[in-house]
Amino acid sequence: MTLKKLFTALLFLIFFCNTINAQLDEKKTDSTILSGFSNKNEPGGAFLIAKKGKIIYRKAFGKANLELDVNMTPDHVFQIGSMTKQFTSVAILMLEQQGKLNVNDPVSKYIKDYPSGDKITIHHLLTHTSGIRDFTKMKTLSTIAQKEMKPEMMVDFFKNEPVDFAPGEKFEYNNSGYVVLGYIIEQVSGQTYEDFIKKNIFEKAGMTHSYYATDRQVIPKRAYGYHQKEHGFVNKTVISFSVPFSSGSLMSTVDDMLKWQQALNQNILLNQAETKKAFQKYKLNNGEEFTYGYGWHLKEINGTPDREHGGSIFGFKSMGVYIPGEDIYVIGFSNCDCHSPTEITRNIAKIALQSLKK
Template sequence: MVAQHGKAIYQKAFGKANLELGVDLTTKNVFQLGSMTKQFTAVAVLILEEQGKLNVTEAISKYIPDYPSGDKITIHHLLTHTSGIKDFTKMKSLSSIAQKDMTPKMMVDFFKNEPVDFLPGEKFEYNNSGYVLLGYIIELVSEETYEQFIKNHIFDKLGMSNSYYATDRQIINKRAYGYHKKETGFVNKTVINFSVPFSSGSLMSTIADMLKWQNALNQNLLLNVKETQKAFSKYKLNNGSDFTYGYGWHIKQINGTPTREHGGSIFGFKTMGIYIPNKDIYVIGFSNCDCNSPTKITTDIAKLALEKLK
């Protein structure tokens, strides 16, 4: 989908939503978002900050007292991938829990005693564990489950009626099925329990709902201007050098024009969304095979839109 000034100007689907049933994809299909979930987690934290219930400068030990070196790791470090905490997706023991029903505390306990990769604020390294911790903090502070918080404060508020916390059990209307590609052809995606990626990658949505999300951010429907700017600012490491990540978005450029972008990858699905603020252009691509990343085509279309749309 390509949208400008809040309205879709092009949208199209290619291929199959379900290979076994031979059902074509449509632009209304529901896809797993993977790490685009992090946008929602970051905004949920900022909603709580705006409500006065937490502060991003606070140490995580305030909420999780027994977290190792938690007095040196702030919520800001988690949001910006600068905490140095071990990313649980890189742990060899991940397969032992991948299909288990995990509580957020169990997930945190799974990685919290791993050796750190670096000291907080020393470098930027993309990290799913930090966003699992954020989901846990959201639950502790709000006294709602992460799923309830996102539904009550974001999805329901914005009319994102085809967006969900992912499930393989519940009947999801217009669900796109996810696939891997092997040498012998396509196979159904590997099953994981969504309590494992949790707030780092467990949401589902449609392109139309994601446009509602993008428009709501622009119109400050969820956050005031000051909190919104925190999500889209660049920050500095301890040594004063810049890095290109805000809170839940990569802060980049296309041919010198600033962009806010984020992709996602989870078994069977890959996603990419690019927003160009000064032209109010939003380009989003979803794939229901993790063999096909939509990043290049979404970026190429964003470049085209930038040239063609005034």
């Protein structure tokens, strides 16, 4: 064998070995997902895994619509629930980047009559450390659940409730804080929250199949949401999306969510300094660090740092995991709140981490 042929053979061998090492364990991934989405005649879900922006796994399971017997595809649009908070936090940081607000501003700067608004900052709202009452825990929520609520009406609904703790005293997940953030976005930008997200995030990131949720508008390839009862499945409870608002009212696809992650990675929406704010851990008043940035939980998978967040809204559940050190993104959606993709998404992220590690 000539030296040239030997060199070519060695190059091929190196490439071939690297390709093998970088292959996802698809069979194990399938079986992990099927542990919760095995019945093809039930509501299902969609899952996607990407490495360095390249899709390496993209599959759907079950039905998108039971009445019409429509199979789920990875193209279907899901309500993403609290994953909406990522978009709200980035919108706030975009406005800060434009010099229109500061995350250390008190809420009273934008909502004059907010109780203790001079002590609660935008930072407290972003990090779930404000202490204000979570409207989803209020017994009176059912009285407004199907009403069309303006953002200021939503804020008025909970703002006079007793606080749970002083601002910055503890971390406690809170939907009300993100509703206030949505209202501030409208006040500062002069646009509706829906328009701001559409024009400044969806359009810039190329997310052509993402929407502010609606039950009235015709959404191409919409997955329908379901609950499971003792006698079988029923259509999801109808709510007004103006109630969860900026804490949980967006819709998207697995492909669009990858575009979202790529836009963040490539600083298409935020510069590096603002992006860093979203993904760093912060401290409570007593100096104790907690594992939440701005719109993301900052945790670990098998000792490797990750960023993750789930969502739950009537008829739907969602979960996204990003492993920055390996540039691995995993997203899972379900169109029944009886099937949670949370642990499944984390488990397939573990599989991806093991088989796709550099």
